[in-house]
Amino acid sequence: DTGVSQDPRHKITKRGQNVTFRCDPISEHNRLYWYRQTLGQGPEFLTYFQNEAQLEKSRLLSDRFSAERPKGSFSTLEIQRTEQGDSAMYLCASSPGQISEQYFGPGTRLTVT
Amino acid sequence: RKEVEQDPGPFNVPEGATVAFNCTYSNSASQSFFWYRQDCRKEPKLLMSVYSSGNEDGRFTAQLNRASQYISLLIRDSKLSDSATYLCVVMDSSYKLIFGSGTRLLVRP
Numbered sequence: 001d002t003g004v005s006q007d008p009r010h011k012i013t014k015r016g017q018n019v020t021f022r023c024d025p026i027s028e029h030n031r032l033y034w035y036r037q038t039l040g041q042g043p044e045f046l047t048y049f050q051n052e053a054q055l056e057k058s059r060l061l062s063d064r065f066s067a068e069r070p071k072g073s074f075s076t077l078e079i080q081r082t083e084q085g086d087s088a089m090y091l092c093a094s095s096p097g098q099i100s101e102q103y104f105g106p107g108t109r110l111t112v113t
Numbered sequence: 114r115k116e117v118e119q120d121p122g123p124f125n126v127p128e129g130a131t132v133a134f135n136c137t138y139s140n141s142a143s144q145s146f147f148w149y150r151q152d153c154r155k156e157p158k159l160l161m162s163v164y165s166s167g168n169e170d171g172r173f174t175a176q177l178n179r180a181s182q183y184i185s186l187l188i189r190d191s192k193l194s195d196s197a198t199y200l201c202v203v204m205d206s207s208y209k210l211i212f213g214s215g216t217r218l219l220v221r222p
Contacts (some may be wrong), residue, residue: 031208033209040214041214042117042200042212042215043200043212045211052179056207089154099144099204102159104156104158105160
């Protein structure tokens with residue numbers, strides 16, 4: 001499968017715990033995006049990378065959130081001290097260029113209890 | 114006001130019907146436009162890009178009116194498998210996607 005992959009697909013955690021999600025983009029796609037989606041809403045932008053550089057972060061991304069793309073390939077999104085309001089689907093997308101279509105992975109569904 | 118607005122529906126139509134979805138966007142500097150389809154509890158999948166000249170892909174036709182900041186999607190001869198949520202998407206000036214909340218389509222036998 002040469003699409004975007006995400007791991008894990010589901011994560012249940014207790015409030016206050018830290019969680020980390022991984023995204024593997026389509027090979028040779030230099031842009032990687034993270035979005036968050038809650039029920040009944042469209043995905044909302046969180047942050048994006050061009051190669052290893054993080055170019056923009058949304059105001060949604062509080063200081064409990066951090067994202068990396070250390071070698072310009074896979075990316076990780078970490079949430080520290082999770083809160084119930086963090087429960088959502090976390091989607092990763094990649095694209096080969098700035099104005100190109102973005103292709104989404106299957107998402108990681110986070111439930112904070 | 115949301116940056117991208119869509120009628121949430123649901124649109125409940127019989128098989129074979131023609132259905133149209135509309136969307137408006139607020140940022141006139143928007144770069145590119147797309148329709149994505151999302152099935153329940155799945156990721157969004159690109160349906161088609163939307164060009165100023167209008168474009169067609171089989172039973173699907175998309176139109177863009179930059180002056181009115183309006184995007185549309187027309188589905189002809191609806192199939193049961195078309196049942197999904199259709200997301201209107203705008204790429205802003207920093208190349209990130211801004212999504213509408215989606216329009217839900219239910220195609221009944």
